[in-house]
Structures are given as structure tokens and as C-alpha cells.
Amino acid sequence: MKTFKFFCGGKTAPNGTQGKVVFLDVQGTNHNVKLKIEDISKGLMSNIPDVILDLIEVASYVYCADQKTKRGSEMLTDMGSDWRRDMHFSIPVRCPDLWNKEATISSLRDTLGFLSDDTYTFEFVPATSPLATKQLYIDFTDHNIAADDVALFSGGIDSFSGAIDALVGEKKKMILVGHHSAPKINSVQKGLIQSLRGRGLANQFHFVSIEVTNKGEEPVEYTQRTRSFLFACLGMAIAHMFGKDSFTFYENGVVSLNIPITKDVLGARATRTTHPKVIRGFESIFSEILGKSVTIKTPYEWMTKKEVVLRAQEHGFSDLVGETNSCTRPRSWTQQHRHCGICSQCIDRRFAMLAADFSANDDGRKYKVDLLTGDRSADREVTMAAAYVRFAQDFKTLSRNQFLSKHPQITSALSSFTGMTADEAEEKIYQLYMRHAEDVMSVINKGFDDYRTRLIEGTLPSGCILSMCFNRHVIEPAETPNIHAEFSAFMDGLQPKRCKFSVDRKQNRIVFKGDFFIDGADYNLVNALVDSFRSAKQNGTDHTFVRTSNLAVTLGVEEASLRKQLERTRKKVHERLAVDQGMVFDTNDFIENKEREGYRLNSSLIEVALVDLEE
Amino acid sequence: MGHIRLGKLPASKKWREIVGYMAAGDVLVADIANAIADASDKSLQKAIKDPAFLDALWLLHKIPWAAKEQNFAAALAKIGIYVPDNPSRSELIAGYDAAVQRSQQMNAPHVTDLSEMAKHAGITTLNNLIQDKSPKLWEATRQDVQQSVATISSTENFGEMAQSFFSGLVQHNIQYYLDREISKHVGPGRMVPSLGDISVMEGAIKRHCDETTMIMRAFSKDWYGKNAFHLGKDIDRKATQGFAHVAFTKIRKELKIRSSEGENV
Numbered sequence: 001m002k003t004f005k006f007f008c009g010g011k012t013a014p015n016g017t018q019g020k021v022v023f024l025d026v027q028g029t030n031h032n033v034k035l036k037i038e039d040i041s042k043g044l045m046s047n048i049p050d051v052i053l054d055l056i057e058v059a060s061y062v063y064c065a066d067q068k069t070k071r072g073s074e075m076l077t078d079m080g081s082d083w084r085r086d087m088h089f090s091i092p093v094r095c096p097d098l099w100n101k102e103a104t105i106s107s108l109r110d111t112l113g114f115l116s117d118d119t120y121t122f123e124f125v126p127a128t129s130p131l132a133t134k135q136l137y138i139d140f141t142d143h144n145i146a147a148d149d150v151a152l153f154s155g156g157i158d159s160f161s162g163a164i165d166a167l168v169g170e171k172k173k174m175i176l177v178g179h180h181s182a183p184k185i186n187s188v189q190k191g192l193i194q195s196l197r198g199r200g201l202a203n204q205f206h207f208v209s210i211e212v213t214n215k216g217e218e219p220v221e222y223t224q225r226t227r228s229f230l231f232a233c234l235g236m237a238i239a240h241m242f243g244k245d246s247f248t249f250y251e252n253g254v255v256s257l258n259i260p261i262t263k264d265v266l267g268a269r270a271t272r273t274t275h276p277k278v279i280r281g282f283e284s285i286f287s288e289i290l291g292k293s294v295t296i297k298t299p300y301e302w303m304t305k306k307e308v309v310l311r312a313q314e315h316g317f318s319d320l321v322g323e324t325n326s327c328t329r330p331r332s333w334t335q336q337h338r339h340c341g342i343c344s345q346c347i348d349r350r351f352a353m354l355a356a357d358f359s360a361n362d363d364g365r366k367y368k369v370d371l372l373t374g375d376r377s378a379d380r381e382v383t384m385a386a387a388y389v390r391f392a393q394d395f396k397t398l399s400r401n402q403f404l405s406k407h408p409q410i411t412s413a414l415s416s417f418t419g420m421t422a423d424e425a426e427e428k429i430y431q432l433y434m435r436h437a438e439d440v441m442s443v444i445n446k447g448f449d450d451y452r453t454r455l456i457e458g459t460l461p462s463g464c465i466l467s468m469c470f471n472r473h474v475i476e477p478a479e480t481p482n483i484h485a486e487f488s489a490f491m492d493g494l495q496p497k498r499c500k501f502s503v504d505r506k507q508n509r510i511v512f513k514g515d516f517f518i519d520g521a522d523y524n525l526v527n528a529l530v531d532s533f534r535s536a537k538q539n540g541t542d543h544t545f546v547r548t549s550n551l552a553v554t555l556g557v558e559e560a561s562l563r564k565q566l567e568r569t570r571k572k573v574h575e576r577l578a579v580d581q582g583m584v585f586d587t588n589d590f591i592e593n594k595e596r597e598g599y600r601l602n603s604s605l606i607e608v609a610l611v612d613l614e615e
Numbered sequence: 616m617g618h619i620r621l622g623k624l625p626a627s628k629k630w631r632e633i634v635g636y637m638a639a640g641d642v643l644v645a646d647i648a649n650a651i652a653d654a655s656d657k658s659l660q661k662a663i664k665d666p667a668f669l670d671a672l673w674l675l676h677k678i679p680w681a682a683k684e685q686n687f688a689a690a691l692a693k694i695g696i697y698v699p700d701n702p703s704r705s706e707l708i709a710g711y712d713a714a715v716q717r718s719q720q721m722n723a724p725h726v727t728d729l730s731e732m733a734k735h736a737g738i739t740t741l742n743n744l745i746q747d748k749s750p751k752l753w754e755a756t757r758q759d760v761q762q763s764v765a766t767i768s769s770t771e772n773f774g775e776m777a778q779s780f781f782s783g784l785v786q787h788n789i790q791y792y793l794d795r796e797i798s799k800h801v802g803p804g805r806m807v808p809s810l811g812d813i814s815v816m817e818g819a820i821k822r823h824c825d826e827t828t829m830i831m832r833a834f835s836k837d838w839y840g841k842n843a844f845h846l847g848k849d850i851d852r853k854a855t856q857g858f859a860h861v862a863f864t865k866i867r868k869e870l871k872i873r874s875s876e877g878e879n880v
Binding site: 073074075076078079080081110113262264265270386389393394401404406408414415423426462463469470484491492578579580582583584586 | 620625658703709711712716720724726732734735739742746775787790792794801809810813814829834836838841861
């Protein structure tokens with residue numbers, strides 16, 4: 001695990017600091033974290049307490065640190081130990097007492113740990129040099145708006161449908177908060193906002209755009225597992241400015257729970273951005289520092305993405321859905337292609353759009369690789385799509401009883417749904433994923449109808465999803481019913497084995513079943529005990545112990561050396577017999593020792609002729 | 616949001632050879648399982664020292680003993696598993712998951728993916744055993760769950776639990792690597808003709824692992840009977856580590872014997 005030490009806000013590193021040292025600052029001569037909040041009303045200026053400024057800075061440092069420090073490679077060397085990082089922060093804050101509370105620190109550590117798989121340590125120190133003023137980050141304007149709710153707005157289909165639901169369905173006045181770290185994402189968000197204004201909703205909402213990035217430096221780590229922490233902190237800060245104790249995260253349940261689609265995706269390698277456990281953790285952090293109960297609402301947690309898409313349709317906004325974007329590769333966008341079609345978000349989005357029958361509103365030509373017919377044979381590109389479809393295929397046939405056994409990752413969410421038992425949550429998650437699997441399979445089904453001729457003619461690329469679903473020819477013989485139970489019962493009925501050995505006097509070895517033997521000093525020791533063992537077995541009597549002093553004389557060693565030799569011989573034999581023959585030996589099961597009497601071979605051993613050993 | 620980071624196979628000679636087998640198509644499950652176990656052996660040997668892995672296994676064997684106590688929840692709390700009174704199946708498993716997760720966070724510098732796999736194998740084992748041993752004619756009550764779990768403390772059932780745990784773990788270890796590559800070998804005449812056949816292959820790997828770990832039943836039963844009952848020992852983490860070490864060595868050997876390579880052993 002790599003260790004990183006982050007000294008923030010002008011803090012210096014003490015001499016001899018171990019690990020890689022990184023300096024982060026939102027202001028001053030070493031200003032390298034860009035933080036800008038646009039379009040906040042002047043009237044709200046007094047609603048920005050110091051702890052909120054602290055919160056924004058802490059979140060920005062955590063997010064920028066995440067991008068500045070590399071995880072291990074995708075090869076997951078040493079079983080993924082390099083994927084995890086050890087992150088230490090030293091941050092000057094305005095309200096150290098609030099940040100240094102045990103409950104705040106543990107909530108931060110546990111939530112960020114679960115969110116990112118990294119380990120977090122925080123040292124919050126009282127600011128000694130002047131910290132940034134609110135004017136540094138925030139562009140204040142003259143407008144004024146009252147708000148019913150604050151929601152995060154990423155520009156993806158979920159947050160867009162959520163905004164429509166709130167503005168049109170519930171007639172709420174909303175503050176929409178958008179975070180961006182790239183101009184292309186900003187332009188997607190602003191384009192959608194313009195479209196909403198153009199549909200007569202301008203007086204019903206206000207958009208706050210926030211930019212947080214590393215200044216003048218390209219990120220070295222793109223996984224950005226802490227992005228949702230930043231996003232949530234920004235949402236909390238804006239909600240607080242508007243006098244709210246809650247805000248809303250619109251994200252469908254399938255993505256929130258994000259059950260891994262392949263077995264190498266463990267822990268946070270499938271993002272947990274809005275995982276219920278993370279959401280409860282965010283609530284706990286905010287409640288601790290603000291000294292009041294904070295709620296984060298997730299109204300789409302029991303919906304599939306298709307169901308979320310249909311929300312926009314229900315309110316008559318289908319035509320704008322095509323403008324949303326969730327692609328993680330904005331650098332690959334061109335005028336013609338606005339979605340890479342390869343990343344998990346693009347695949348998920350397109351399946352949902354087609355399942356909702358939205359192909360007229362979501363132009364397939366804007367995807368660089370077509371979902372069903374695009375060639376994905378170029379190495380890595382196939383894995384994501386293939387795994388996505390296979391997951392749905394498997395889930396479709398999964399019984400309710402098998403659910404937790406097949407997808408144990410879901411367990412971490414079971415206790416995190418407010419007002420619901422773990423059993424109820426398990427049932428609802430199963431139903432949610434079953435609907436998702438049905439959505440995916442319905443798209444494949446329709447694809448077969450649409451491309452039947454080309455499939456039969458064999459003119460679709462072999463690396464496209466439809467072709468990969470179509471080639472089935474393996475005939476797998478069915479397993480005999482109960483074979484597992486019968487085999488298990490047979491194994492369970494086996495009697496404990498007794499150890500057989502043979503003395504090979506030609507080669508001076510004690511030989512056991514398999515290819516295991518002992519020789520040298522080990523042989524001499526056992527051989528010195530064999531005669532009394534053998535004669536007792538022949539006569540049917542209990543055989544005597546050989547006194548330690550006599551045994552030492554026979555072997556020509558000191559008693560202390562004899563004891564050490566005995567330990568070595570026992571260890572060698574016990575370890576090999578456990579592995580080779582499944583025999584579990586205790587200390588006295590091979591060479592027995594009785595205090596003040598000496599040593600003998602255990603009477604449960606069986607000596608056989610060398611040729612009979614392998615029978 | 617909802618990003619997923621997929622892995623890549625390492626680039627060493629052994630792994631390149633495995634990709635070579637896969638590309639050639641027509642691969643025996645036993646051979647690919649053995650080749651992956653061989654190539655991942657070094658990483659696994661290091662990962663066995665992951666303290667959270669040991670906790671996942673240690674807690675699993677402690678749960679049935681807690682179920683024998685009148686106050687199941689209190690007995691579980693003593694080993695760091697926090698559940699509501701009279702826990703249901705889901706609540707018990709969620710408590711186990713949280714306890715291993717805490718161990719992963721506490722032991723962070725030494726944590727590997729093996730402890731995550733062990734946690735999953737533990738959950739699967741508990742879930743299957745509770746369902747198998749619960750009444751079938753009516754919906755299991757919370758008392759039924761406790762009684763079902765308590766039966767796992769017998770030597771016979773410990774053997775079954777250990778086999779299920781190690782089978783799940785070995786299967787996950789194989790697929791941890793295989794899943795990074797297998798989608799690139801889909802098509803006519805290739806290793807898997809269609810996406811559906813990947814699931815067939817997964818089923819075949821599961822069966823292979825179940826059979827390979829069958830030897831664990833007798834061994835575990837003996838080990839447990841001797842330590843827990845005959846000697847009356849409290850099985851601690853150190854004893855668990857010794858047990859796991861022997862188990863892995865036995866399984867590794869069995870995987871080899873069952874492969875083509877094993878024909879010459």
C-alpha cells in the first residue's frame with residue numbers, strides 16, 4: 001500500500017515526513033486547487049458560516065488529492081494490494097473543534113474508506129495564517145430566489161429526469177447544483193439548463209455551477225472514487241446557504257448499488273458513489289459538523305434506469321433526453337459522436353434508452369460504437385459490454401434463494417435503507433435487479449428481430465454484442481441429480497485415517513504413502529524407537545518409552561539437541577501428512593512423549609512392508 | 616456516475632501462456648484452473664497473511680458457537696458482529712459483512728483482494744447453509760435461523776462449511792483472473808462460442824472447485840473434531856491461519872492432480 005501525505009492550505013511538512021509528500025492549496029503563491037462557485041445571490045452571503053467554507057475546502061482537497069496520486073496498475077499485482085492507498089491529510093480549518101470530534105473523524109474515515117477502498121487519516125489544525133475569504137471562491141450576483149429543494153445536477157439522464165420530476169411533476173422551486181472539472185461537461189450541463197429555461201421553467205429554478213480541479217496539472221489517477229464526496233459536500237453547502245437541512249441525489253438504484261459484473265471487480269472498483277451506505281455516511285458527517293440532523297434524499301433508489309428515462313417522458317420532456325450525457329470519456333467526443341459507446345455508463349445508458357423505446361430521442365449515430373452491432377473486438381473494449389450482457393443473462397435465471405449467494409456484495413447495503421429491515425431490502429433489491437435484467441434482455445431480443453437477416457447472413461461483426469449472443473453450440477451434459485450430496489455423504493462417512501509407514505533399511509529412510517520420506521537425523525530418531533514399537537505390536541502389549549538419556553546416548557547427541565531434533569522431525573511429518581493424506585496430528589500423535597518416562601512411537605501408527613505402502 | 620474499473624491480466628510469462636491456451640480454444644476446465652492457480656500461487660501465498668482474510672474465516676467458525684447461546688445477538692456482539700435481537704438470516708449475514716469490513720479498515724495496510732473474496736465466500740456459505748438447514752415446509756422464523764446456524768457447530772457440518780467456503784474462494788480466485796480475459800475469446804471455434812457459454816464455463820468451474828475441495832470435508836472434520844471437541848481448544852486466529860495454510864496447500868495439490876499435468880504426477 002502506497003502512503004501519501006497531503007499538507008494543505010499552506011501547511012509545511014515536518015522534517016523526516018515518511019511517504020510521498022504533496023502540497024495542496026486553494027489560494028496564495030502555491031495555489032494549485034481551483035475552486036469556483038458561480039452565481040450565488042448576495043443575499044445569501046450571511047448564510048455561509050465558517051464550517052461550510054471548511055467543508056468546501058476539505059472536500060476539494062480530498063478530491064484533488066485523489067486525482068494527484070496513482071493507484072496500482074490494472075493488473076492488480078499482489079491481489080490488488082496496490083489498488084488501495086494510505087492517505088494522510090493535514091488541513092487548517094476555521095472550526096477545529098467541530099472537525100476534530102471523534103464522531104466526525106470516524107464518519108469521515110469510515111465513509112471515505114468504503115467509498116474509495118483507501119485509508120484516510122485527518123489532522124485538522126486551527127488556521128494560523130489567514131484562510132481564504134468566501135469572496136475568493138464565490139461569484140455573488142444580485143438575483144434572489146427562494147427554493148423548495150436543492151438537487152445535484154450532473155447532466156446525466158438521472159439528474160435530468162429528477163429535475164423534471166421536481167420542477168414539472170411536483171411544481172417545486174429548485175436549486176440545481178452542477179460540478180464540472182472539464183469544459184465539455186460544463187457545456188452539457190449549461191446546454192440542458194438553457195433548454196429547460198426555453199421550456200418556460202426559467203423562473204422555477206436556479207443553476208449553481210461549481211468548478212473544482214487541480215490547477216495547471218493533468219490528473220494521474222482517473223478513477224475519482226471521491227467525486228461523489230465532493231459533489232455531496234457542494235450540495236450540502238448550497239443547501240445550507242438556502243436554509244435547507246436536506247438535498248436530493250437523483251440516481252437509479254441499479255447504479256447506486258452497482259453489483260460488480262465480473263469477479264475481478266471487487267470493493268470500490270465498482271463505484272459506490274451513491275451506495276446507500278455511503279449516503280448514510282455523508283448524512284452522518286454533515287450532521288456532526290452542522291450540529292443538526294441532515295437528510296439526503298434518493299427518490300430513484302428503487303428504480304431502474306429505464307424507469308428513470310420514462311419519468312422524463314411522462315412529463316413531456318422526451319425530446320431533451322438526447323441532450324443528456326454520462327460518458328466518462330469526454331476527450332473522445334467529436335461533433336459527430338457525443339458518447340464513446342464503450343464505457344460502462346454509455347452501455348448502461350443506451351440499454352435503458354432502447355428498453356424505454358427512446359431510439360427516436362436518443363440518436364444511435366451519436367454513439368461512437370453502436371450498442372448492439374458495433375465491433376468491440378479491439379482488445380479491452382469487448383470486456384465491459386460482454387460482462388454487462390452476461391450479468392443480465394445470468395440474473396434473469398437467478399432464483400430468489402440464490403440471490404445473496406450469487407451476489408454477496410449486496411450484503412453491505414442491506415442495513416442502510418432507512419425504515420426498512422435487511423430482509424425487506426434484500427427482497428426489493430432482488431426485484432429491482434430482476435427488472436433491470438429484463439430490460440437488458442428485452443433490448444437483445446428486439447435486436448434479434450431487427451437484425452435477423454444480417455445475423456443469418458453472417459454480416460454483423462463477430463465482435464458485436466448480437467453476434468456474441470448468437471453463436472451458442474456447446475452441449476453441456478446435465479449433472480446427475482444428487483451427485484454432490486452422494487459424494488459429500490461418502491466423504492463424510494470416511495473413517496479417520498491411520499498413518500502407515502515403512503522402514504527402508506537399504507536407503508536409511510522412513511517412508512510414508514505418496515512420495516514422502518524422512519532420512520538423516522530424522523530417520524535415526526525414528527529408527528531408534530522402532531524396535532520397542534515392533535516388539536510390543538508382535539506381543540500385543542503396551543510398549544515402553546525409551547528414556548531420554550538412553551535415546552540421547554543411542555543417537556550420540558546431547559539431550560538438548562535431541563529435543564530440538566524431535567521438534568524438527570515432528571514438524572516435518574505433521575505438516576506433510578496434513579497436506580498429503582489429510583491427517584491432523586497433534587504433538588504426541590507421531591512420536592509420543594511422557595514426562596519422566598521418555599519417548600516412543602505412537603501405538604496408533606501401522607508399520608507395513610515397503611511394497612505394501614502404496615496399496 | 617457508476618464507473619467500473621476492470622482489471623488486466625499480468626504480463627509475466629506464465630500469464631502469457633494462459634492467454635495462449637485460451638486463444639487456442641478447446642481448453643479443459645481442469646487445466647485452466649490449475650494453470651491459473653499455478654500462476655497466482657505467489658500472490659496467494661502473500662495474501663494469506665491478510666488479517667481480514669483470517670477474520671473472515673475465523674468469524675465464520677465462531678458464528679455457530681454463538682448460535683448455541685441463549686442470547687444469540689449478545690454472543691455475536693462478543694466476537695464483533697452486531698445484529699438486532701434474534702437476527703434473521705439477512706441481518707446475521709449483514710452483521711458478518713460489516714464485521715469483516717471493519718477488520719479490512721482496521722488492517723488496511725495489509726489488506727488485499729483475498730479478504731474481499733473470503734468475505735464473499737463466507738456470505739455465500741452462511742446463506743446456503745442456513746437455507747439448507749432451515750425448515751422447508753414453512754417460512755423459517757428467527758428461532759429457526761438460530762437453530763439452523765447452531766447445527767453448523769457439529770464436526771460433520773463444520774466439514775461441509777469449510778468445503779463450501781474454500782470452494783467459493785478457489786472459484787473466485789480462478790474467475791478473478793479468468794474474467795479479465797475470457798470476453799476476448801468469444802466466437803465460433805473459440806474458447807467460448809457465445810456469451811451464454813461463459814455462464815456454462817462458470818458452472819463447470821464451480822463444479823470443478825466443488826469436487827476439488829471435497830477433500831476438505833474429511834480433513835476439516837478431523838481438524839475441528841480434534842481441536843474443538845477432543846482437546847477443547849478455543850480456536851483462535853493463529854490456529855485458523857494454520858488451518859487455512861494447510862487447506863490451500865492441499866487444494867493446490869488437488870488442482871494439479873486433476874489437471875493434465877497431474878497425469879504425470
